[in-house]
Amino acid sequence: MTLTAAVIVLLAAQAPPAASASGAASRALDPQQPAAADASTAQEASPGARAPDAAAATKAPGGPSGQPAAAPAQGAETSPPSEASPGARARNAAAGIARPAVGAAEGDRAAADREAAQREEQLRLDAQALDDAQRTAELEQLHKELEDLRGEVDSQRARADALEARLAAREAEEARREAAATEATAARAQATGATLGELDQAMRSLSQGDAAGIDAALATQADALERTRRDAQTFGARDEAAGMGESSVHVAEAREALSRGDLYSARLALWRAALAARAANRLAQEGAPAQGTGAGAVAPAAPGYSGY
Numbered sequence: 147m148t149l150t151a152a153v154i155v156l157l158a159a160q161a162p163p164a165a166s167a168s169g170a171a172s173r174a175l176d177p178q179q180p181a182a183a184d185a186s187t188a189q190e191a192s193p194g195a196r197a198p199d200a201a202a203a204t205k206a207p208g209g210p211s212g213q214p215a216a217a218p219a220q221g222a223e224t225s226p227p228s229e230a231s232p233g234a235r236a237r238n239a240a241a242g243i244a245r246p247a248v249g250a251a252e253g254d255r256a257a258a259d260r261e262a263a264q265r266e267e268q269l270r271l272d273a274q275a276l277d278d279a280q281r282t283a284e285l286e287q288l289h290k291e292l293e294d295l296r297g298e299v300d301s302q303r304a305r306a307d308a309l310e311a312r313l314a315a316r317e318a319e320e321a322r323r324e325a326a327a328t329e330a331t332a333a334r335a336q337a338t339g340a341t342l343g344e345l346d347q348a349m350r351s352l353s354q355g356d357a358a359g360i361d362a363a364l365a366t367q368a369d370a371l372e373r374t375r376r377d378a379q380t381f382g383a384r385d386e387a388a389g390m391g392e393s394s395v396h397v398a399e400a401r402e403a404l405s406r407g408d409l410y411s412a413r414l415a416l417w418r419a420a421l422a423a424r425a426a427n428r429l430a431q432e433g434a435p436a437q438g439t440g441a442g443a444v445a446p447a448a449p450g451y452s453g454y
């Protein structure tokens with residue numbers, strides 16, 4: 147054996163471990179190709195297979211001495227067992243199909259998540275809008291109730307003002323009536339006082355037997371008594387009005403007695419008339435309202451009467 151053949155055999159003996167490493171790497175990358183890798187390794191490890199390769203290497207022309215040993219390694223690199231396996235190609239094709247399917251599923255999941263997030267956001271916005279609408283409605287209702295209450299307050303205030311105005315008018319009317327009554331009472335007291343003076347003068351004349359002009363004077367006093375009676379009745383002085391009425395009746399009796407020439411009866415009637423007028427005059431001077439049952443009941447006798 148020549149030195150060149152020995153070198154080739156030595157290189158061939160060292161080549162199988164590299165191929166085995168290449169097969170192991172191929173199996174690591176594709177675990178489902180054990181059979182093809184093992185077959186390739188067994189073929190490379192067979193001495194029968196290495197001998198023809200060595201012989202071919204010795205007969206191959208060209209190249210300087212020591213370089214033909216690179217041919218087996220180059221042939222091993224250009225035809226890896228994994229590329230010739232149909233199962234590997236099928237698995238690679240399946241993996242290529244599976245990867246787009248996984249990407250599409252992830253895309254659908256992301257789209258579903260986005261839709262769910264959009265729905266949640268829309269629900270939140272709807273709830274916020276509903277809450278805002280409710281708050282707005284409550285605020286408007288409060289404003290309406292406040293306006294209604296203010297309207298009621300204004301109405302009650304206007305009613306109170308009207309009642310106060312009516313009360314003030316009534317009080318003013320009552321004050322006016324009271325003032326008028328007071329003034330009328332004072333006037334009646336003055337009138338009945340004058341009537342009493344005329345009646346006393348008539349009784350003195352009759353006591354002296356002088357009846358001249360008495361009937362005309364009594365007619366004037368009868369009219370004054372009637373006016374005073376109506377005024378007392380208008381202002382509710384019933385006892386005073388009754389006294390004036392009684393005095394007028396007795397004045398009429400005195401005039402009727404004078405017409406008969408009966409001076410005594412005329413003088414007695416005038417005394418009764420003066421008695422009733424004096425009681426009415428006392429009520430007018432006191433300014434008391436109507437009380438009692440009559441003027442005659444509160445004035446039983448005429449003060450200072452001496453039996454004219």
